Amino acid sequence: MSKQTLFDKIWDSHVVRSIEEGPDVLYIDRHFIHEVTSPQAFAGLRKRGIKVFRPEQTLATADHNIPTKDQDKPIKDEKSRIQVEQLAKNTAEFGINYFGLNHPNNGIVHVVGPELGYTLPGSTIVCGDSHTSTHGAFGAVAFGIGTSEVEMVLSTQCILQPKPKKMRINVNGALGKGVTAKDVILYIISQLSTGGATGYFVEYAGTTFKAMSMEERMTVCNMSIEMGARGGLIAPDETTFEYLKTIPAISGRADLPQLIGKWEKLKTDDGAEFDREISFDASKIKPMITYGTNPGMGMAINDTIPEVDDINPDTSASFLKSLDYMGFTPGEKLEGHTVDYVFLGSCTNGRIEDFRAFAKLVKGRKKASNITALLVPGSKLVEKQAREEGLDKILEAAGFELRQPGCSSCLAMNEDKIPAGKYAVATSNRNFEGRQGPGARTLLASPLTAAAAAITGKITDPRKFL
Amino acid sequence: MSKKKFEILESRCVPLPLENVDTDQIIPARFLSATTREGFGENLFRDWRYDKTGNKNTDFVLNNPTYSGEVLVAGKNFGSGSSREHAVWAITDYGFRVVVSSFFADIFRNNSLNNGLLPVIVPEKYLKNLLALIKKDPSTMVKIDLGKQEFSVMPDGEPIKFEINAYKKECLMKGLDDIDYLLSIKDVIIDYENSRN
Numbered sequence: 001m002s003k004q005t006l007f008d009k010i011w012d013s014h015v016v017r018s019i020e021e022g023p024d025v026l027y028i029d030r031h032f033i034h035e036v037t038s039p040q041a042f043a044g045l046r047k048r049g050i051k052v053f054r055p056e057q058t059l060a061t062a063d064h065n066i067p068t069k070d071q072d073k074p075i076k077d078e079k080s081r082i083q084v085e086q087l088a089k090n091t092a093e094f095g096i097n098y099f100g101l102n103h104p105n106n107g108i109v110h111v112v113g114p115e116l117g118y119t120l121p122g123s124t125i126v127c128g129d130s131h132t133s134t135h136g137a138f139g140a141v142a143f144g145i146g147t148s149e150v151e152m153v154l155s156t157q158c159i160l161q162p163k164p165k166k167m168r169i170n171v172n173g174a175l176g177k178g179v180t181a182k183d184v185i186l187y188i189i190s191q192l193s194t195g196g197a198t199g200y201f202v203e204y205a206g207t208t209f210k211a212m213s214m215e216e217r218m219t220v221c222n223m224s225i226e227m228g229a230r231g232g233l234i235a236p237d238e239t240t241f242e243y244l245k246t247i248p249a250i251s252g253r254a255d256l257p258q259l260i261g262k263w264e265k266l267k268t269d270d271g272a273e274f275d276r277e278i279s280f281d282a283s284k285i286k287p288m289i290t291y292g293t294n295p296g297m298g299m300a301i302n303d304t305i306p307e308v309d310d311i312n313p314d315t316s317a318s319f320l321k322s323l324d325y326m327g328f329t330p331g332e333k334l335e336g337h338t339v340d341y342v343f344l345g346s347c348t349n350g351r352i353e354d355f356r357a358f359a360k361l362v363k364g365r366k367k368a369s370n371i372t373a374l375l376v377p378g379s380k381l382v383e384k385q386a387r388e389e390g391l392d393k394i395l396e397a398a399g400f401e402l403r404q405p406g407c408s409s410c411l412a413m414n415e416d417k418i419p420a421g422k423y424a425v426a427t428s429n430r431n432f433e434g435r436q437g438p439g440a441r442t443l444l445a446s447p448l449t450a451a452a453a454a455i456t457g458k459i460t461d462p463r464k465f466l
Numbered sequence: 467m468s469k470k471k472f473e474i475l476e477s478r479c480v481p482l483p484l485e486n487v488d489t490d491q492i493i494p495a496r497f498l499s500a501t502t503r504e505g506f507g508e509n510l511f512r513d514w515r516y517d518k519t520g521n522k523n524t525d526f527v528l529n530n531p532t533y534s535g536e537v538l539v540a541g542k543n544f545g546s547g548s549s550r551e552h553a554v555w556a557i558t559d560y561g562f563r564v565v566v567s568s569f570f571a572d573i574f575r576n577n578s579l580n581n582g583l584l585p586v587i588v589p590e591k592y593l594k595n596l597l598a599l600i601k602k603d604p605s606t607m608v609k610i611d612l613g614k615q616e617f618s619v620m621p622d623g624e625p626i627k628f629e630i631n632a633y634k635k636e637c638l639m640k641g642l643d644d645i646d647y648l649l650s651i652k653d654v655i656i657d658y659e660n661s662r663n
Contacts, residue, residue, distance in 0.1 A: 043501070053655075144573055160644050294488065
């Protein structure tokens with residue numbers, strides 16, 4: 001038998017039919033939906049007069065377009081309220097499980113899925129959201145889709161999809177003090193560029209990922225799309241199984257030993273071929289920060305922005321446009337630059353370990369007076385756990401407050417917007433122009449770097465506090 | 467449900483010589499609260515098209531009457547970022563039927579094909595020359611022949627081949643719909659489910 005990659009094994013076992021000179025008909029095990037990218041798909045079902053084919057395989061949550069304060073009150077913005085109400089109506093009508101606002105399981109779709117045990121190794125997972133790649137941390141083939149494809153899954157539990165090429169990214173070695181999973185993925189993206197993995201599905205391998213917790217692996221896989229990759233996955237191992245065993249919905253399963261036996265086989269065969277393979281040395285990675293308007297424009301926090309001469313002449317116009325938007329100049333050092341906002345949260349860094357890391361660094365210190373901080377847990381369960389662990393008290397003592405869960409300032413569909421011209425150190429995944437609000441200037445970084453900025457009011461190397 | 471067919475298009479072009487144009491630029495998140503597919507065109511490239519006070523930025527290409535047409539020619543890695551299909555709806559609602567670039571983000575390309583918007587991939591050097599040509603002569607006409615999979619500058623430019631898989635090509639040319647196809651093989655899908663249990 002030919003040697004197969006983990007991605008091949010999962011993909012190929014879900015192909016219902018291959019269309020000649022066309023895409024594969026891929027069977028989807030788990031489908032997540034939210035309020036923003038699903039209403040037009042349900043409208044399509046109504047127009048066709050059909051039902052949802054396998055409603056029990058779809059799970060809905062409201063996350064993108066909701067406030068992170070006063071969630072018990074009606075949503076103030078009328079269009080947002082109608083959109084969330086529409087999701088409640090659609091899921092009720094079509095028989096889909098829905099975690100709406102104030103439900104104890106509500107939260108960001110990519111935080112909720114894994115923490116409740118909906119995300120399983122070896123499965124295919126899609127959602128109308130590009131950060132669906134997060135679930136790849138469990139050894140699943142998970143990727144974002146458009147609304148037309150959401151309608152395909154609702155109506156037939158399948159999508160038509162061309163099989164991507166395969167890339168393996170190896171990182172080996174121990175990470176230095178203050179270097180987190182977020183820094184690892186920002187480093188990889190800065191090396192490959194924002195479109196460098198387009199057309200590929202990535203497997204992350206090597207001792208650095210092996211040593212990571214599940215939450216850290218989720219942070220890495222989450223940002224696969226930021227280098228253009230269709231998705232990214234990590235082979236499941238003991239860390240994965242131990243994490244899954246802590247989830248009530250899984251630990252109670254009678255077939256758990258058989259499941260684990262099956263999951264243990266989910267790995268790339270020795271000698272399997274990838275279309276592209278790249279390796280990095282973990283010891284070279286430092287705390288990272290982005291300086292431009294795509295996630296590929298990142299550098300070590302104590303480094304300087306490249307000079308125009310260092311940039312490919314064909315891309316220099318885009319490079320300068322980006323720096324102009326950010327209010328930076330080529331060759332500038334960012335350390336010490338004033339910051340106005342700090343955002344801790346999102347499907348990238350809105351989990352309990354992120355809140356623990358942030359709280360640990362700010363403990364016994366005070367928020368800088370020039371900083372407005374938005375601390376947004378990824379889910380109700382994360383919020384609950386943060387309170388149970390007393391993190392809310394540590395944060396309050398340092399001048400911070402914990403908000404209610406949602407996507408919040410990551411895409412600023414709600415009122416959590418960064419004003420024009422202001423600088424925000426954000427633990428989210430995108431620094432695009434206007435992403436956090438029209439004119440907002442986003443600097444992507446880890447929760448530790450965000451915490452350091454929050455107490456100094458400036459871009460600060462977090463290693464100074466460790 | 468049948469869709470609009472695409473066979474041959476002859477049109478002038480609108481140049482957007484920027485790289486990595488992400489879907490947040492194509493349609494900012496604050497315009498995603500609608501629950502229908504219509505009307506997104508008025509906010510296409512919103513924050514480049516209008517200034518903070520809502521007035522038109524006269525130096526942005528969509529506000530420049532010199533350029534018009536149903537073909538958008540953009541720098542490489544067009545449509546990166548968010549999976550929002552609203553980006554494609556905004557582009558088609560505005561009136562574009564083709565986007566030309568040297569490469570597209572994967573999700574954007576799938577979304578385009580699912581909405582009758584043809585993504586045409588040309589080599590980077592060809593794209594550079596094409597953008598220069600349009601800048602020099604905004605009345606430049608191009609021809610896209612989907613049947614032959616050819617893109618050419620009219621009247622006598624050497625046609626260049628572009629890739630599209632045979633299935634999607636047939637869907638676009640005949641106005642076929644993926645969901646109709648998937649519904650037609652439901653028995654096969656059920657057999658697959660049974661084979662796994």
